[in-house]
Amino acid sequence: MIAEIDISLIDWSRAQFALTAFYHWLFVPLTLGLGIVQAVMETIYYKTGDEFWKKTAKFWMKLFGINFAIGVATGLILEFEFGTNWSNYSWFVGDIFGAPLAIEGVVAFFMEATFIAVMFFGWNKVSKGFHLASTWLTILGATISAFWILVANGWMQYPTGMGFNPDTVRNEMESFWAVAFSPVAINKFFHTVLSGWIIGAMFVAGISSWYLLRKREIKFALSSIKVAVVFGLIACLLSIWTGDGSASQVAKRQPMKLAAMEGLYEGDNGVNLVGIGILNPSKKEYNDNEKAFLFKIDVPIPKLLSYLAFGKFNEYVPGIKNILEGGYKQPDGAIALSAEEKIARGKLAIDALSEYKKAKADSALYANKADSIKIVLAAEIENYAETVSDDTGATSQALTADELFSGKTAEIQTKIVNSRKQLDDNFDYFGYGYIKEPKDLIPPLSLTFYAFRVMVILGGFLLLLFALATYLSYKNKFETKRWLQWTCLISIFLAIFAGQAGWVVAEVGRQPWAIQDILPTSAAISKLSTSSVQLTFFIFLALFTILLIAELKILTSAIKKGPQINEQ
Amino acid sequence: MDATYIFLQHYWWLLVSLLGALLVFLLFVQGGQSLLFTIGKNQTQQKMLLNSTGRKWEFTFTTLVTFGGAFFASFPLFYSTSFGGAYWVWILILLCFVLQAVSYEYQAKHGNLLGKKTYQIFLVINGILGPVLLGAAVGTFFNGANFIVEKQNLTDLANPVISSWKTSWHGLEAAFVIWNVLLGLAVFFLSRVLALLYFINNINDDEIRKKSRKQLLIETVLFLVFFLTFFVHLLIQEGFAVDPQTSIVSKVPCKYLHNFLQMPVVLAVLLVGVVGVLFGIGKTILSQTWKKGIWFAGTGTVLTVLALLLCAGWNNTAYYPSLSDTQSSLTISNSSSSLFTLKTMAYVSILIPLVLAYIVYAWRALDIHKITSKEMEENEHTY
Incomplete structure (x- = not known):
């Protein structure tokens, strides 16, 4: 038996969860985005009766199915890992955290499971209307499930609607609505689902571009692109809006995360937003005299960080040092504790x-x-x-x-x-x-800082790409622009990368907390031997990697075969 | 304790038990997988088998996930104690379900890396291990496990974990308790019985039906041997009772027998369930044309498992006895969520009939058209 909880156990438990979440998030956004695209296509078929759209929708559904299975598999592991690896967490906040998970199962997963079977196997067995409804209900189920799991995640970032009961030694829910509709949860839901839409749209535009580069399935590709790029453009615009909301939530509730995202050690009134920068690797301590950056360029709009965080250009934004040393005035007027x-x-x-x-x-x-x-x-x-x-x-x-x-x-x-x-x-x-010393409260800085830049810069790039692609597509010029087709194809990976980076900001940026201010990861774990968790980590790593390679091979083989639509 | 709170704890134990019971019924999908090469003698037959039970795999999977979620929401101390402690059992269950999730979709696809046969073997592995492990895990509800719950630990900064496991096997030790293994095997053979009944109902193919009817007798005998041995032992074994006034847990002889006798409704549910299972199987064996066995045996399975799980948790019984420290045993009262959460979730549970209704509707819409070799040959979406 272990006398004292070992740091490596905490790290391996985190690594295992991160690994599962990373793989899960490779597949889920594609489900969320592709699901809408194919439902729109089937709706066009339903309205026009044009068999071309039926076949187009069916081809994307085939890819959806290949991707869906592995998303489900990794999701199951994530749910149970709260128990297997975060046992203390499960008791300490299970009274609040379990509810969204149960609702997710009852309300969302069954909807998804029931109607996906009709969507795949029901073409010749049910009416056109019932089939279309099933396609929409499948993606509605997937989206509702995203809502409830993000409510759960949002609650970890901003615990609300609960009180601590010392008799049961746990937090207990006091307001369901405060948990379900916390501003952090709502924002997180929209921002995350929109990122899935962007990835789905980019996937359709990118794969279609590949057909154009190969000069095959031209009508199919151009028609698919027309649906995808508009959808992607709308999703990008909305995600800028929700991203802004997300930043102001972080500023209010998780100032340390914001400081890490910006590499901000010393706070000030009217702080600029860092555009790009390289952190100084010789800065070892938050309070040494080394510079924070080797090089940085701020966004040309002055005082933008203060504005984005608090809606006022001259507002004070605390840095890491200030947050650890306290003594500044917080937005609610109270003086921060050290x-x-x-x-x-x-x-x-x-x-x-x-x-x-x-x-x-x-x-x-x-x-x-x-x-x-x-x-x-x-x-x-x-x-x-x-x-x-x-x-x-x-x-x-x-x-x-x-x-x-x-x-x-x-x-x-x-x-x-x-x-x-x-x-x-x-x-x-x-x-x-449970925190040993103040510096333990600083999240891994460079990972948070660079991941944030990657997400924002790629997000901006995708917005421009979708805008341009929409314009050229509706001017009927997409077919001849080979450079654009190449860009769209490569951008599938960039969109996925941006989505992963977003989760790194959200999850690495809140370390050391499992639940903000209430429970650090070190007190949230299960009492296991480090070697057990290492073993399961590597089993999962090997299994997920093999399955990922298999998925990619099946996907590419299905794409190469193509939708097989007679375009004459 | 507040009467509403006590009622809700019983209500949630009922719902969790119902989900568990539905899960056992839906394990017919696993049963179908384990019979893939026993019944399917050529590629077309195997394809029909895969597309019969296989098209329901998402229900089994979703029921497992929802069972986990509902258990988490209503009895979080079980979630933290058992999953974090009996680590290897749960990890093995998860792994074999991961294999299932991808295998149906991948096995018949081009470029699937490992080859068709490998994925089909994955399905057979899940078909065997899934029911055996789940059954053995449920066995610990009656036969106990080695854990200690000490909430005061949270204030120990060096070692704040509340629930700890007392064997270094972390759950694998359950496999050395014969009664857990018997239940695991009973669930396994039951899943095969149900799969055969479903094949008979769902596949329009004379050869498969004939073979399924023949195999049914063997599987039924094996199921009955394992189940009855487990069940008779259950009735005479010692159980863990909790005093509702003092919350003190103590061992009581023939606790589960007393539970059935003291809860006649649960006993009735059990008997109706057993009759349903036996009738569904018996009439299928005796009549060469009757195909509705799955619905009788399926409903019977749900009722029987429901009664067994209610017997484990109701009537002041510890549903997760601790062999290391009797007072650490989990009861529906000491492991449940707060009154507020149980109440909130009870409102959510009003949606369950609606969910069941659309499942039945969609299921029927698909199952009106039976699986045929013709459908398998057409170039439509098939497994």
Whole structure:
């Protein structure tokens, strides 16, 4: 058995979760995006009765099916990993976190599972209308499932709608609506689903471009592109809007993540947004005198970070150093505590919980003991009264015993009340109690910083690409622009990369927290041997990689075969 | 404790049990996989088998996921204790379900890297291991597991984990308890029985039907041997009872027998279920033309498993007994979510009949057209 939780266990548990999430997110966005594209195509078929659109939709559905299975497989593992590798987490917040997962199953997964079967196998078995409805319900189910899992993720970033119950030693839900419609969750849902739409649109545009480069399936490719690029353009525009919302949520609730995204050590009023930059590798500590950047170029609009974060150009944005040292005024007017103060208050909360539990146990034990002692005493007193004629002696003795009990009971009660108060007063910092030193509160900086740049720059590039592709496509000039076709094909990978980078910002940027401020990953894990988790990590790595290669080979083989539409 | 809270804990145990019962019924998909090479003697036959039970695999999978989600939401202490502790059992279950998720879609596709046969072997592996492991895991609901729950640990900064496992096998030790293994094998042979009944119902092919009817008798005998041994032992074995006043858990002889006798409705559900299973199988064996066996045996399976799981958790019973520390045993009362969460989730559960209704509707719409060799030859979407 392990005496003390080992750092490597935490790291391997995180690595395993990250690995599964990474693979899951290779497949899911394509499901979300491609699902809409194929449903739109089938709708055109339904409206026009044109067999061409039926075959077009069916071809994309075939690719959808190949991709769907492996997304489902990795999703199953993610759900169960909360239990297998994050056991403490599952108890500590399961009362809140389990609900969206259950709703996801009941409301979304069954819808998906039921109607995907009709979508694939029902072409000649059900009516056209029922089939179209099934195609839309499949993607609706997938999207609803995204909503509930992102509600769960949003809650980890911004825990709300709950209270801590020291008797059960867990957080308990107090408002379902606060959890389900927290601004962080809603924003996260739209931003994430839109990123899936972008990937789906890019996939369709890119694969279609490949046909154009090969000079085959021309009508199919151009028609598919027309649907995809408009869809992609709309998704890009909306995702800029939700991305902006997401940044302001992060600024309000996770200032450390924002500082890491920007490589901002020293905060200021009216801070610029970094466009591109290279972090200084010789900066080892947040408070040494090294420069943060070797090189950086800000976005030419001055004070943009302050504006994006708080809606005001001159607003103060704290840096890493400020967040750890405290003392600045926060948006709500309160003065920020230093990391050391937060850690101290976290320890007070944990101590108080310990005291509370002990006092409660004492109280139960004492009540039992007192009862049995009182019975013995009562008998003793009776004997005493019989042997001693002086009645008053016996009475005073009995009183003393009662007083003794009431004194002890009152003492325990005071302990319960006081420790409860100390816990409630400091609970907001509960998780800080597990943090060893302030610098442990800084997330991996370069990963967060560069991932953020990758996401934003690629997102901007994709917006321009979709705008241009839409224009040329509707001017009927797409077919001749080979460079654009190449760009679209390559951009499938760029879109996927941007989506992964977005998740790195969200998840690496919030380290060390499993639940912001309440529970660090170090206190969230299961008690396993590191070697067990290493073994499962490598099993999953090998399995997922083999299945990914198989998926890609099947996809490319299906693409090479093509939709087989007679275009004459 | 609040009466509403007690009611909701029982209600959620009922829902989780129902999901578990539906899962066992839907394991007919796994049964079909394990019979792929036993019944299917040529490529066309195998393709028909795969497209019969295989087109329902997503329901089994989704039911497993929802079972997990619902258990998490309603009894989170089980989720944290069992999954984090019996690590290897759950990881093995997950791995074999991952194989299933991709294999149907990939096995018949060009460029699938590992070859058709490999994916079909994956399906057979999932078809065998899936039911055996799930059955053995459910066996621990009656036969216990080696864990300790100490909530006070959260305040120990060096080692804050609440639930800990007391064997280094992390769940694999359950395989050394014969009664768990018996239940696993019973579930396995049941899944094969159900698969055969489904083939008979769903595939329009004389040879497959004939072979399925023949195989049915063998599988039924094996199922009954394992199930009855498990069941008779269950009735006489010691169980873990919890005192509703003091919450103290203690061992009681013949606890599960008493549970059935003290809960006559559950006993009735069990008996109706068993009769349903036996009738569905028996009439199929006796009549050469009757094809509806799956619906009787399927409904019977759901009822029987439901009754068994209710017997594990209701009537002041610890549904996850701890062999390491009796007082750590999980009961529906000490492991459940808060009153608020159970209530909120109860509102969500109102949607379940709607979900069942559209599943039945869509299922029927597809199953009106039986699987034929002609459909397999047409160039449509098939597995």
